[in-house]
Amino acid sequence: MMKLNEANFYLAAMLRCPGIGCRYMQRLLAVMKEPGTIWQTDARTLSDTKVLPPQLAKRLADFCRQNESAPEEIQKVCEQKQIQTVSILEENYPEVLREIYAPPVILYYNGILESDARRVAMVGSRRYSGYGQAIALEFGEKLAAAGLTVVSGAARGIDSFSHLGALKGGRTVAVLGCGVDIAYPSENRKLLYDIADSGGAVISEYEPGTRPLPAYFPARNRIISGLAEGTLVVEAAERSGSLITAEMALAAGRDVYAIPGSIYAPGCAGCNNLIRQGAKLVAEPADVLEEFGLAVKQPVKKAGLKLTAEEAAIYQVLSFEHPLSMDEIMLSLPDGEIANLSYQLLQMEMKGIVIENELHCFRRAERE
Template sequence: MKSEGRFYLAALTRCPGFGSRTLRKLLAFYQTARDIWESGPEELAVQGQLTPGAVQRLMLFRREQEGLPEQLEASCRRAGCKLCTIEDDVYPVALKEIYDPPVVLFYRGTIEPDARRIAMVGSRRFTPYGEGLALDFGQRLAAAGLTVVSGAARGIDTASHRGARKAGRTVAVLGCGVDVAYPAENRRLLEDIASSGGAVISEYGPGTRPLPAFFPARNRIISGLSEGTLVIEAARRSGSLITAEMALSEGRDVFAIPGSVYSDSSWGCNHLIQQGARLVQSPDDILETYGVSAPPKKKSSHSFTAEERQVWQVLSFEHSLTVDEIIQSMPQGELPNLAFILLQMELKGLVIENELHAYRRAERE
């Protein structure tokens, strides 16, 4: 679709009642989205694809939003993002196959339409157990060539992206504009994803603020992009369960990692397994399902200063420690420049700092 037509279609998606199914029906009768936008009420009624009420809504919307296509194009230029439609070759093939695919996608970075993808989702209120799993699974699945898809939310989503970024591609699907960092602390992560071969994707235009109603719709894109969805940690009312249900409704695989029966954070995963989700204990379980070979493990080539080695010895991959906890655990006593040492180790890729400002090893030995 020509660039001009893309922005007319994006404008039409904002008209109340004009969902993807209605717009796809209209596109079958009109050559371009601009033709739909500029048609009069009589012509739209004759085509028989819109009810009289829908025709009236479109006419009112067009009057109130005159110039919207051009405004959307200008906002994309300012935000440094691109727009693709469901008719474009770059549009993800797997996403076209779901019941209600978005007709337009705004994105920063690179979309690979035929990539093999796995969604990784979980609770915003993670545990050290869940964070470690997300980092490990994200890194190992990405290293094997799968693109890790998640929602860039706090907690498990963020850890999944971070793990995948260490070894391969990841895609962040947002419930806001692609130029809006939500949560704010993930701004640098989103920039890194977009600039390193991955993509930041949304069906909402630049500048759109996050609203609660947008996130269930966002979840259908996460599962729709992916061959399967892995749930790492999910409480009883977790939005991750909605993503899993959407994957099941589209005939996609659902995987879950079991957790303690005494932990509320594991209730959702254990429940999914009861309902028939595939129990996984290792990334290899998922790779075998899709016939993907795990790459050979590389020996660590990191070099440590003497002070970094002291910090490294008290850290683990499984549990994060705050600065105070690191100090208490050091047999040699407190290092006067510990904050600087941790920063240098983070820049080297030796440690990861989470949203709670606690540190863990970046890789499992």
């Protein structure tokens, strides 16, 4: 009998064959048990299983004969890049993921993939508001601090902020629509490294070297929701990929939660519609943790952190929800202009009490 870790590379190689996807492969495994056996089987025997149509059985058999070195090639790449694999045949495959429709037959990952972790998915729009950013950072941190692993897709916007927040509180898992050796988007290279390096995991069903293609992301979304007991939609427009993830969660019998937003904000329409359709309205991390039977872990307050007179004046005009530009801050100061405002804001950001967004607007880092 072949060792499971070697068997994984037979699986990976056979999934390269056009027309052979997760569903066919899982059905073949149910009949023939061993990936190595399937790899060596002739077309007639494959067809006799009644799993594959005759033409597809011949295609798979021909593919295996014509690509004899493919399993070793994939194994070599994984070893060189220190990428780990887990298949649906193994005990350490995430149990909740087995329950979804067409679970991935094999996962590639960097970091630590815990099979029995309690997970919540956090998803949202790439086009985010300051409100969405603040919510993703806060919820990511507090849900992770309470013991949940935060799962998201490492996309720009809400996904990235969810991961960043979770890194401050605990563990997070990023699910990619490309190979785990590819940073997409490229600016998230450090984020992906930090996720794997801090006890979390970066995972994908696509073998190393696979470039991100639009068709891969809806399939990726089923893994995000499939790994989690519930999915929290932070900020999403009426037509958003995040809603696909929510639909997949519902189809798998998982809970869906949504953050309400302004009725005048197009970027909140998707969440508001989910709530209208029965998703649980979430206003604070405790609302999600209650569903998991967990309590909010109170953060340790920073001791000895004192503000200068200038910093205190700036802090008073800032809010958690609405970022302000430097001009708006200056106009809001009761005593007029503060010298070196940009330097003061930088110092406050380094102290962790102020956050700057991509539009160079500033808000308080924590809600009062």
